[in-house]
Amino acid sequence: MNGESPEQPRIGRDEWVASAAERRARTVASRVQDVVEGTPAAVKLVAFALPFAVFPLLVESDYLMQVGIDTLIFVLLALGLNVAVGWVGLLDLGFVAFFGLGAYLYAALASEYAGRDWEAQLAIPLIAVAVAATGFLVGLPSRRLVGDYLAIVTLFFLQMWLVVLINASFTRGPNGISDILPLEFFGRSVTSLDGYFYVALVAFVAIVSVLYLLNQSRTGRAWRALREDELAAELMTMPVNRLKLMAFAVGAGVAGVTGAIFAPVQGAVFPASFDLVLLITLYAMVVLGGAGSLVGVTVGAVLINASLEALRDPSDASWLFYGVVVVALLVMLRPRWLPPVVLGGTIVFGLVAHELAQQWRPSLVAGAPFGEARIDELVESWVLLPENLVTPDGLPTGAMGRLAYIGLIAAVLGLTLVRSRLWRSVGLVPVLYLAACVWENMLLAQPAVARFVLIGAMLVALMAVRPQGLFGRQRVEFA
Amino acid sequence: MDWDKLVQLLVNGVTLGSVYALVALGFSMVYGILKLLNLAHGDVLMVGAFIGWGILGWLGGAQDPSVAVWLLLVLMVLAAMAGCGVLGVAIERFAYRPLRRAPRIAPLISALGVSFFIQNTVLLLYGANFRSYDTVDLVDVEVGIHWGPLNVWVIRLVVIGAALVMMVGLWLLVTRTKLGKAMRATAFDREAAAMMGIDVDRVIVKTFFIGSALAGAAGVLVGLVFGQINHFMGFNYGLKGFTAAVVGGIGSIPGAMFGGLFIGLADAFSVGYIEDFTRGRLGSAFSDLVLFLILIVFMLVRPQGIFGKPEVKKV
Numbered sequence: 001m002n003g004e005s006p007e008q009p010r011i012g013r014d015e016w017v018a019s020a021a022e023r024r025a026r027t028v029a030s031r032v033q034d035v036v037e038g039t040p041a042a043v044k045l046v047a048f049a050l051p052f053a054v055f056p057l058l059v060e061s062d063y064l065m066q067v068g069i070d071t072l073i074f075v076l077l078a079l080g081l082n083v084a085v086g087w088v089g090l091l092d093l094g095f096v097a098f099f100g101l102g103a104y105l106y107a108a109l110a111s112e113y114a115g116r117d118w119e120a121q122l123a124i125p126l127i128a129v130a131v132a133a134t135g136f137l138v139g140l141p142s143r144r145l146v147g148d149y150l151a152i153v154t155l156f157f158l159q160m161w162l163v164v165l166i167n168a169s170f171t172r173g174p175n176g177i178s179d180i181l182p183l184e185f186f187g188r189s190v191t192s193l194d195g196y197f198y199v200a201l202v203a204f205v206a207i208v209s210v211l212y213l214l215n216q217s218r219t220g221r222a223w224r225a226l227r228e229d230e231l232a233a234e235l236m237t238m239p240v241n242r243l244k245l246m247a248f249a250v251g252a253g254v255a256g257v258t259g260a261i262f263a264p265v266q267g268a269v270f271p272a273s274f275d276l277v278l279l280i281t282l283y284a285m286v287v288l289g290g291a292g293s294l295v296g297v298t299v300g301a302v303l304i305n306a307s308l309e310a311l312r313d314p315s316d317a318s319w320l321f322y323g324v325v326v327v328a329l330l331v332m333l334r335p336r337w338l339p340p341v342v343l344g345g346t347i348v349f350g351l352v353a354h355e356l357a358q359q360w361r362p363s364l365v366a367g368a369p370f371g372e373a374r375i376d377e378l379v380e381s382w383v384l385l386p387e388n389l390v391t392p393d394g395l396p397t398g399a400m401g402r403l404a405y406i407g408l409i410a411a412v413l414g415l416t417l418v419r420s421r422l423w424r425s426v427g428l429v430p431v432l433y434l435a436a437c438v439w440e441n442m443l444l445a446q447p448a449v450a451r452f453v454l455i456g457a458m459l460v461a462l463m464a465v466r467p468q469g470l471f472g473r474q475r476v477e478f479a
Numbered sequence: 480m481d482w483d484k485l486v487q488l489l490v491n492g493v494t495l496g497s498v499y500a501l502v503a504l505g506f507s508m509v510y511g512i513l514k515l516l517n518l519a520h521g522d523v524l525m526v527g528a529f530i531g532w533g534i535l536g537w538l539g540g541a542q543d544p545s546v547a548v549w550l551l552l553v554l555m556v557l558a559a560m561a562g563c564g565v566l567g568v569a570i571e572r573f574a575y576r577p578l579r580r581a582p583r584i585a586p587l588i589s590a591l592g593v594s595f596f597i598q599n600t601v602l603l604l605y606g607a608n609f610r611s612y613d614t615v616d617l618v619d620v621e622v623g624i625h626w627g628p629l630n631v632w633v634i635r636l637v638v639i640g641a642a643l644v645m646m647v648g649l650w651l652l653v654t655r656t657k658l659g660k661a662m663r664a665t666a667f668d669r670e671a672a673a674m675m676g677i678d679v680d681r682v683i684v685k686t687f688f689i690g691s692a693l694a695g696a697a698g699v700l701v702g703l704v705f706g707q708i709n710h711f712m713g714f715n716y717g718l719k720g721f722t723a724a725v726v727g728g729i730g731s732i733p734g735a736m737f738g739g740l741f742i743g744l745a746d747a748f749s750v751g752y753i754e755d756f757t758r759g760r761l762g763s764a765f766s767d768l769v770l771f772l773i774l775i776v777f778m779l780v781r782p783q784g785i786f787g788k789p790e791v792k793k794v
Contacts (some may be wrong), residue, residue, distance in 0.1 A: 049690050091588075115689045131564070132667060141779055144779055145782060146508075148515075148516035149725065151587060152721060153775055155718065156771040156774060157771075157775075159767060163764065163765060163768050165768050167762065217651040280591055283591060291584075324694065390573075395606045396604060401604075405603070409600075413573050449599050449602050450603065452599040453603060456599060457592070460574050460589050460596065463574075463577075467578070468580070
């Protein structure tokens with residue numbers, strides 16, 4: 001077909017599709033995506049696993065090792081959730097119950113409370129099968145329910161599970177089970193954090209390989225067909241119900257294995273570890289990376305967990321905040337000279353506002369930042385830091401903090417409605433400054449809450465701006 | 480048979496039921512028009528409860544209100560309705576409208592995000608402690624009906640009455656006005672409605688305003704009867720309100736009223752009788768278990784609800 005001239009229409013190549021592909025090719029994200037998709041799967045796996053494999057050799061601190069293990073656990077969970085949500089398009093709101101079930105089953109098989117001491121090579125496969133079977137049972141309603149009803153029923157299952165966990169005596173209620181034995185493979189216990197890290201890493205490599213092969217198989221293709229159009233898939237004689245149940249079972253099995261690793265890492269299981277907050281965090285991971293893409297989901301989980309960890313320390317959190325703002329401006333604003341102008345304008349605006357406040361209302365700049373690093377000193381001379389705006393617990397003392405916060409939300413939303421590029425850029429300057437003030441005064445005061453506020457906002461913004469996430473393919477749906 | 484307990488549970492159930500019915504109406508209207516499960520609806524209710532609480536505090540608090548009690552109650556409800564209506568419109572405009580043509584799962588995830596955002600915003604601004612309406616200081620518990628085993632606090636009567644008035648008002652709006660006709664047309668077939676000259680976007684915005692205003696009112700009513708509010712209360716009411724809408728038949732107004740009553744009574748009775756039925760083995764904390772089991776079975780057996788018609792899939 002080399003002699004074909006470009007003007008002639010080609011078979012199977014629709015003009016609209018071609019123009020969409022052309023538009024797509026212009027963005028940075030899609031170029032990255034093409035590179036990722038062009039790389040062989042084995043290379044990608046090594047590229048991911050290698051940094052993790054050397055991580056314990058480079059890191060000394062126990063805290064960072066714990067973060068590493070948590071990251072891997074989140075990655076595993078996100079991969080499990082991706083099966084139902086990303087590949088089959090079922091909104092499973094009960095997913096964390098499977099994770100909890102895996103963890104509690106491990107506690108039932110290997111803890112002093114249960115009086116049993118099963119070895120991991122028996123316990124983990126058993127738990128995987130048992131939780132997958134539970135997933136199958138919970139998935140049964142999906143045969144009759146579509147979309148949103150299914151979401152609600154799975155949410156019922158999660159609530160029922162939590163009710164049992166919190167109130168039943170055999171789970172020891174909210175106190176949880178706290179004397180869980182460490183993982184033991186063929187008589188050798190895993191005792192160090194490094195050991196657990198490698199167990200989680202092996203689980204990651206194994207599970208991601210299985211999921212990859214599954215996705216490449218007939219079943220994987222059928223799942224995607226089901227996601228795009230259930231009715232059409234059924235008409236093509238695909239066993240729709242069985243496919244849905246399989247997706248539930250596979251996702252649940254992954255969550256169960258993860259739970260069985262999570263329980264001995266923590267040494268204890270509590271009902272509070274398996275609640276809606278975890279569920280929504282997992283959704284954020286899956287969606288940020290790109291539902292349906294293994295690379296995307298993995299990257300999303302790592303990114304979000306790393307950001308959540310960074311948000312614990314005020315100075316790190318500030319770096320993260322200003323970094324994300326600058327990157328977002330660079331990526332979103334066109335033409336290219338605009339981001340530096342807006343950033344410069346914001347800095348000047350802030351300095352002027354700070355100077356004016358010092359002249360007229362010194363109380364507005366009398367407070368102190370939450371961190372003590374270099375960035376906080378810079379911030380102190382730029383952002384308005386009113387005295388006693390929040391209590392030591394971080395709650396606003398008066399109306400000013402609340403008004404600033406709500407005003408910021410209103411301003412950001414209002415700004416998205418401004419059509420003219422000039423006015424939007426002009427409006428961006430005070431909004432950015434207000435955001436910095438609210439960040440330094442209110443959000444840093446309660447980092448634990450601020451991270452969830454940000455996750456919620458991110459989910460909404462992502463769905464509106466780039467629903468396919470960082471690595472997902474854009475899907476077109478005709479109404 | 481313990482008649483006092485039975486009657487008390489009945490009264491509890493009807494009170495709860497009228498609140499659930501208000502929530503169910505909002506769900507039902509939005510679902511009818513957009514086919515969208517507005518997971519943030521319960522959180523709108525929570526915001527309404529906080530607005531009512533704010534107005535109460537601003538007008539002197541429950542111990543020493545600066546206006547007459549009836550006026551105070553009316554102001555609280557109206558402020559919550561207005562605030563939540565605006566909130567609902569904002570949610571629709573910024574979280575759902577950009578996703579009209581997206582795959583079905585996208586608005587649901589966006590709704591999860593909105594719900595999480597609102598909850599944590601209130602947590603950030605007001606903290607995790609329960610806030611109290613102190614309604615017993617406003618109206619004494621003894622004021623009300625005392626007739627044999629029937630003892631009803633007047634606030635409960637107010638709540639049931641207010642819910643009834645709003646439901647009848649909504650029913651009149653939907654069946655008798657031009658806007659109601661436009662709403663029904665849009666719910667039936669959005670594209671055909673648009674071709675008939677109905678401004679679909681405006682109808683959707685008004686639907687969100689009305690539905691969210693009802694949720695806001697429900698929030699204040701919850702606060703008045705049960706006294707305690709916090710940032711997470713919306714989840715429970717949202718979940719049960721949605722189920723009420725499904726039980727009654729989504730999209731049907733009498734269905735939502737009936738469903739609310741059904742869930743309210745089921746809720747109250749499962750709390751009241753679970754210990755007797757299981758001979759003390761399961762405490763009242765397990766009542767949700769029974770309720771959810773009933774609901775799952777119901778959704779499987781009759782997903783279109785009592786008053787709904789089975790949906791025919793169009794290709």
